Amino acid sequence: MLNTSTRRLLAGLGVVGALVATTAIPASAAPADVEINLYFPDVTVAADTAGKVESPVMSASEPVVLREATMRYDFSDLAGKVNVTEDDDFGYCTKPEPGVLLCTDPFEIGLDEWGLAGLFQVVIAATDGTDDATGKLKVTFSAAGVDPLTWESTVRVGEGVDLAGATDTVKVSARPGEALSLPLTVRNPGTTTVKGSTALFDVDYELRADEKYSNCTYEGDELRFCHFDQELAPGTTYRASVDFVLGKDTYAPGDVYTYTNWMTSAEYEDFAAYLESRGISPGKPGTGPELTLAVDDRARAPQADTDPDNNWSSYEVAVTGTNGTDLAAIGDKLTGAAGDKVTATVGFRNNGPATLNHIRSDSPVTHLRVGVPQGTTVIGAPEWCVPIKGEEFGEPGEAGGSNYHCYASTLSIAGEEETYEFTLRVDKVVANAKGPVEVNVPCQCDGGFYDDLKPANDTAAILVNATGGGGGGGGEDGDGGTLPITGAQTSLIAGVGGLLLAVGVGGFVLARRRRTRFVA
Template identity: 30%
Template sequence: MTQQASRRLGPLGTLGLAAAALLVAAGAAGTAQADDAPLPVTITGEDRVGLSLESDNGDPSEPQVMLRLNAPGEEFEGDGVIPPVFTGDYTVRIDATALAGVASVQLPCAADGLVAVCTGSELYAGERYNRLGGIRLDIDEDSEAGDFGSITVTGEGEGLDFTPLTVDVLVGGPEFLNHELPLPGDYRAGDIYRAPVGLRNAGGMSAEGAVLRLHGSRGVSFPDSYGNCSYAEVTTGPLLHQGTDVLCTFPDTIDAGTAYALTEPLRVRTADFALHDIFTYAFTAVGPSEAAGLRAAKDYRPGTGADLRLRKVPDAEPAEYSRYADVDLPTTNTYDLELTGAAVDAEAGDTVTAEIGFRNNGPAWISALRSGGEPIGFTVGVPEGATVTALPEGCRSTTLEGGEEGYLCWVSTPLLEDAELTFPFELRVDRVVEGAKAEVALPEWGNPFESDHANDSAWIVLNGSDGSTDGGTGQTDGGTSGGTAPPGPGQDGDSGSSGTSGSSGSGGTSGSSGSGASGTSGDVTGGGLASTGAGGAALIGGAALLALGLGAGLFLFLRRGARHTGGTAA
């Protein structure tokens, strides 16, 4: 039987008699359609699998081909019974006999040797709920370089018209590994990195052509333009996905067991704001026609200079080549995160707004590319005699170091090099306490990329005598927010707040969002009663933040995450 999804996505009790009647009618309509004209059904799945003689071909428990049936109509969304578009018996036959002596095969459904038959009685719109199962392929003792075979998948059923699927399997074909990229020890933002880009064909067969895919994140650019390359700049949308993509085609024959390099190092430039930006590349064995299809998938512009070319590298060291090739550029830049406080005067019973400012003074942005955009957190205490009655977006209540009640606010990353955000806290003065204050603080995280820790804390002051709100000796202009940052940028989930920002520098954008500052973690409370202040809050340390369950996301010296895969440029 097919591995169909459960037909019930919620309790039947949620369906009224009218809804049930509509579902019955939908089933009848599907059958009626099958009686009038065959329902077109497409068998979907990977149509090409290459098996390596050099590597392990991935997790042996994971199939390389997942078979599904795609029926007309829009996929069902919501709760309740999934209405079928067809009811009636059908069979799907998977024939892998052509792979005898080529590779070992694991088939789904009722398999007899290299043939399996799957059966079903209902089809649903789309392909999500019409899963047949997976096909796992591996080399065996008979597998040799150049062995080739196909799997054919066909279907039949009264009232159905199946489009079959053919899965081509090649053993020991071209297998490209990429020359590893060394990290230059003295590289700084604004410099040009000369990348030793190259490949080695570790497969058992030559390739007729290759495609080189380059990707640079927002702070990376490629100053040269080559005639056999196409370029696409992404300057809108989430900051995580902004950058430059390049496709270069090579018609050369790439011989098996042979290494190649570009005839000249590839020049890679970084912007002045770059920090832990990523440059990555990958060669793939793709012919000219397939390369044209890749280029058409994105708005690429053709290069204008001479062609980029390959040369053979004799006596190449195989250990210097791997599946992925990427490097962080640079690793030595810094940024300056600054918090600004607020000083307000009020009588008992008054409600006032204390606007907390958060600013990145640069010069670097916080890319957070390896971690996927982990947020920065800072804590906010409550002055004695006051109660927080409304929170900005991105803040939630927490317990501060020392057991005092306060708030934790989040700033999402990536964070632009000139980002300015405002977090307005609404305070009700229950009783007047002269000079009541509470601290606003970033964690004492020992961050090597933070250039100035002196402005990592500030104060909320109620009815103070001199209006001082910074962590040192700074003054405010009597009763207003002391140096409070103006509204800052909002970029599709990246470091947003109310208002807009100034220029974001090369390759960046300015953005805006709704009111309040954005946050990516924690419950956001829009108002209601909150904690009552009872004195200043101590600067919260890194260990205390971990105790609050914030995890390593607050330590933004950008731990190296999972390897960034090559080939992200296409």
């Protein structure tokens, strides 16, 4: 059976989509109007270290396979200051001239709108004795049938420092709706004073900011960053306390997770440039008091972390009590003459009281099955739905099926619904033709929800050309629902922590390698 579609990467690289440099691929090389997108992050490396492993981030406006791909790194502007060398894990690079590294990929590269990092990895390192240097790195991508695409990044060499998070996972417990505080810990295990730092928060949806501090930024109730100007002395540990409220719609019993990652002020500037290129806001400052640390206005040279592997802290909140969820199927009622095209809007509603959150497992919260009414043919299906062909599944969005399996998104918020549109052609008018719509169906694949509070409303129907008063509807009210549509098409929710992994900020790169076109 089919595992969750690889398009469903809503965390990590799943949020890497349309970037800012684009070029069209000729129709002879790929489908018309496909755009290839390239980004390479700004980088701050520490002097007298082995440097950082970095790679471009690439995406395409629709799935495409590229061949004979090359990435040219021109670091001549950094001559005598920075070296760019091949990462041992790649193995296909040469140096055709001083200050240039040319890397080729002998395999096919599959790109889609979700993005891909980890290709053409290189090591960026300062030369011996270099510090406080700045220059440009010019990155050029080309492939068969593709016009060259160039991106220019800034590389800085800074003083080496070491930031470290808590060594053990912090574990607490709380009930839905209860306030709690999580300790924020940073230490300087190195020998050099850290002059300014930023904590990035990767917070689960269920944890909402209580106090909104003036030196932290927020997107709604989601805490994203906290900036500290205080100097951190060598060998010293610093702590603060961050206030949250566990949402009343938190599923219970269960677990909620949070992570923090520390970076220097210069490394945050690099990451902020990436967010800006994506059109993503780092959040708005809070209006409350400053979070514990005082401001230091002294001038600072760039700094870079010498050991980014120890920057992380993790938190686990055990959710106590009982707080379940009722998912109700949504059907539709249609009317059409022979030859007409009609649209069936089906799906499910989360009646609460709890939100279902599968973002960290990157799996759908539930699975749906949609039957096609007699006398109609599917001529347009959602990309999140695949036709059922015996023991196998067809392609995402494939028309012509008689039964479909649909994958829900990774987050279903209490009080909202998720819907899918099927375009049907009425081939023959059949009175009261019905096609079942079922939620919470079993699946030998990732995710799913099988502890529904009211299984009786897990089934609805698509009803075509009804002769009586019945409707397709769903749930207890029998109608198609009027709540906002928030389904797989729109709820691409991932924190900035996922973006951090995507571009390798802090020395960590999450790679997703695919050598062939996406096949569901």
